[in-house]
Amino acid sequence: MTDEAGIVVCDACPVLCRIRPGRTGACGRYGNADGALARMDPVVLARRAAESEGKFVPFLSQAGQWDGSLVPQTETFLTGVGAGTTYPDYKPAPFIVSSRHRGVDMVTVVTEGIFSYCGLKLKVDTDRYIGPEQAAVRCEGEQVGHVTTAEYGSQMMALGGVRHLTGGSKKEGNVTCRMMLALCNKERVELTVDGGAGLSVQAGKPPVINDVEEARMRVGCGSATIGMFARQWYGKVDEVIVVDDHITGVLTEHQAGRFLGMPPSGIRVRGRKSTPGRYFQVAEPGTGWGGTDITDPLTILEKIDPKTARAGLRLLMVSTTGEDAAYFVLDDDLEPVPAELPDPLVGVVERIGENCEPALVSVLFMAGAGGSLRAGVTENPVRLTRSVKESRTRVTCGGAPVYVWPGGGITILADVMRMPDNAFGYVPTPALVGPIEFTLRLDDYRALGGHMDDVRDLGVVGEKGAVQVTEWRAGNPWPFGPDGEAR
Amino acid sequence: MAAGPQAALLPDGRRLHLNHGPIDLVIEAFGAEREVTRAYEQAVERFSDILETLVAELPELRRPVGDMPHVFAGPVARRMAAAVWWHRGVRVTPMAAVAGAVADEMLAALTAGRRLDRAYVNDGGDIALYLAPGAGFEVGLAARPARAGLDGSFTVTAKMPLRGVATSGQGGRSFSLGIADAVTVLAADAAAADVAATLIANAVDLDHPAIERRPARALDPDSDLGDLPVTVAVGALDEEAVMTALTGGEAAARSMLSAGLIFGAVLALNGQFRVVGDALAHALPAAA
Numbered sequence: 001m002t003d004e005a006g007i008v009v010c011d012a013c014p015v016l017c018r019i020r021p022g023r024t025g026a027c028g029r030y031g032n033a034d035g036a037l038a039r040m041d042p043v044v045l046a047r048r049a050a051e052s053e054g055k056f057v058p059f060l061s062q063a064g065q066w067d068g069s070l071v072p073q074t075e076t077f078l079t080g081v082g083a084g085t086t087y088p089d090y091k092p093a094p095f096i097v098s099s100r101h102r103g104v105d106m107v108t109v110v111t112e113g114i115f116s117y118c119g120l121k122l123k124v125d126t127d128r129y130i131g132p133e134q135a136a137v138r139c140e141g142e143q144v145g146h147v148t149t150a151e152y153g154s155q156m157m158a159l160g161g162v163r164h165l166t167g168g169s170k171k172e173g174n175v176t177c178r179m180m181l182a183l184c185n186k187e188r189v190e191l192t193v194d195g196g197a198g199l200s201v202q203a204g205k206p207p208v209i210n211d212v213e214e215a216r217m218r219v220g221c222g223s224a225t226i227g228m229f230a231r232q233w234y235g236k237v238d239e240v241i242v243v244d245d246h247i248t249g250v251l252t253e254h255q256a257g258r259f260l261g262m263p264p265s266g267i268r269v270r271g272r273k274s275t276p277g278r279y280f281q282v283a284e285p286g287t288g289w290g291g292t293d294i295t296d297p298l299t300i301l302e303k304i305d306p307k308t309a310r311a312g313l314r315l316l317m318v319s320t321t322g323e324d325a326a327y328f329v330l331d332d333d334l335e336p337v338p339a340e341l342p343d344p345l346v347g348v349v350e351r352i353g354e355n356c357e358p359a360l361v362s363v364l365f366m367a368g369a370g371g372s373l374r375a376g377v378t379e380n381p382v383r384l385t386r387s388v389k390e391s392r393t394r395v396t397c398g399g400a401p402v403y404v405w406p407g408g409g410i411t412i413l414a415d416v417m418r419m420p421d422n423a424f425g426y427v428p429t430p431a432l433v434g435p436i437e438f439t440l441r442l443d444d445y446r447a448l449g450g451h452m453d454d455v456r457d458l459g460v461v462g463e464k465g466a467v468q469v470t471e472w473r474a475g476n477p478w479p480f481g482p483d484g485e486a487r
Numbered sequence: 488m489a490a491g492p493q494a495a496l497l498p499d500g501r502r503l504h505l506n507h508g509p510i511d512l513v514i515e516a517f518g519a520e521r522e523v524t525r526a527y528e529q530a531v532e533r534f535s536d537i538l539e540t541l542v543a544e545l546p547e548l549r550r551p552v553g554d555m556p557h558v559f560a561g562p563v564a565r566r567m568a569a570a571v572w573w574h575r576g577v578r579v580t581p582m583a584a585v586a587g588a589v590a591d592e593m594l595a596a597l598t599a600g601r602r603l604d605r606a607y608v609n610d611g612g613d614i615a616l617y618l619a620p621g622a623g624f625e626v627g628l629a630a631r632p633a634r635a636g637l638d639g640s641f642t643v644t645a646k647m648p649l650r651g652v653a654t655s656g657q658g659g660r661s662f663s664l665g666i667a668d669a670v671t672v673l674a675a676d677a678a679a680a681d682v683a684a685t686l687i688a689n690a691v692d693l694d695h696p697a698i699e700r701r702p703a704r705a706l707d708p709d710s711d712l713g714d715l716p717v718t719v720a721v722g723a724l725d726e727e728a729v730m731t732a733l734t735g736g737e738a739a740a741r742s743m744l745s746a747g748l749i750f751g752a753v754l755a756l757n758g759q760f761r762v763v764g765d766a767l768a769h770a771l772p773a774a775a
Binding site: 004007012013014015016017018019020023025026027028186421471474 | 495497499504507508509511538539542545705706707708709
């Protein structure tokens, strides 16, 4: 979309800025780079109050322009967000900045990595059935990942990865890149699972599964729920069945009920018995009670044994999140008759809910920092890898801590919620562009063959372009802290 | 996945961040938690169509104010037109007040019907304030932005007739016809402060070979400044040039002060600064 003399029209918002070559639009975030619309983010400098100082004055704490000088009462960390990259020129990284912390000369190599190899691990807190393991996960009809293991109270998904980015059709690659970019930038994405559910996911927000927002993560499986609450039910009810997709629990058969001396109720549930009072597969997975397809809980009762059961027996059926509950009393024909949940039981059902944590989607960014990215740090890349493995070099993503996988290479895992907003970009390859910083002692940097001639004072950052100052994200370890200086 | 209006709490869990295109707001309200929550909900609700409504009248908002007031439909556009109307003696378009007017409109939405102690809406440095009786805000003043430290502070109390603070200068996101590093203005509301800061910053100027200028439209084809020469770079200036430029800006600020359009201003260039308005004279100790 260009018209007169190389002007690019930006369609990122309704203003529709017409941008001349080398300029940015009104927001300063999109610009005309060689006739193409490109994100032109300022480099992000995170600062925190020095330990001896108090809080920021409100009006100065705003993200704003920075003039290139150091702020005296604060400590600053230059993030890779907006730093740019020298790929594929095998040149020193865009910023190699020196600083002094606790009397030690440190250096931080700051760049944006172009991650051809990258993916996302999503943990979706839910008991609802989202689809079979290995099922394709799609975005805009393209496969962008797959369903992987079910974990405690949550379902994992593996999204992105080089095979979807560049190993399939062009459309598959572009959709995968857009999907990852949106999730990494904490935006919402709609996904579907083949043979499963439709999901709407966003980092740090509850998942929406088949248009229903998940509120709570289950307190445990049905057996665990019985273990936790048996004592509180005791004396208030004669039988409790906790409905769960994984293990459905039956109180009087369960070890916990027997320990309390509760007599058997004679109520049998369907499914495959694991150990006493614990049943697998009482129903199909679904979006009903406790992640099963059950909407009428009585359908999981196999039989009520007349030799053991008695008229007047009180039965509570409840899901593992406490969201669904029903109460029955056996009549003279030993048929369960729905009745109102007595007050004392209302409290215990509510307590199940209270013990469920809020269901969230968490998005971990996983990427490999190899090739020319390491060459931007040192002339001898393997030494960087070793230095990272020896904890001499601290790796961060936009200031967020990362987990470095054991084994070869520098393969990292970072929680996008701990990174600055809009920290990611992309290139048309397609590949994701994300911030990465390597912080180490200056003498260690020299020893691993660092680009010593390119080490600069932090002040140089302001000369290279726009700088945005943000507050250090509370909870992230300070990269210059004692752990970062570990030797 | 195109970016519409975005709303999020900042990592401190207290401040609300709203963004849509070039509008970037940081909002904080102080008071009972329930009232603050509802205030934020009102702000988010109001924000949903702010930019789109503005864009609908953008061509007219980019035209200089003439002798007849133009009647705008949108609430933000109306605030912009009202703020610039008093300055129609010089060439000015309603766009000179856009950031402040957005801050004022959002503050009104934030506080309507709510019981708050105080609140602010910061639109990229143009700030609208709300103060309950007895409340106050300390406003930091940076007379020498090159040092990035605070040079002084000024406490705005509920009794003062000012609820707007704006800063303008060369090298920021908007074009300036002048060379000021920063002009900070206190006025009745943020829109009034915004246009005044813009015009005072334009007046901090002189003819000098070290100042590089280009027609605004050569940089931005849709600029409301048309072919006026905007400052793109300022080379070395001797002290006399700095004083001349500051004196020009000070004259503009004093005439606004005497017309009752502003409450005070701080003008900064090359480490030198001028303070206009008695109320601010003591805010900057170094000014004495």
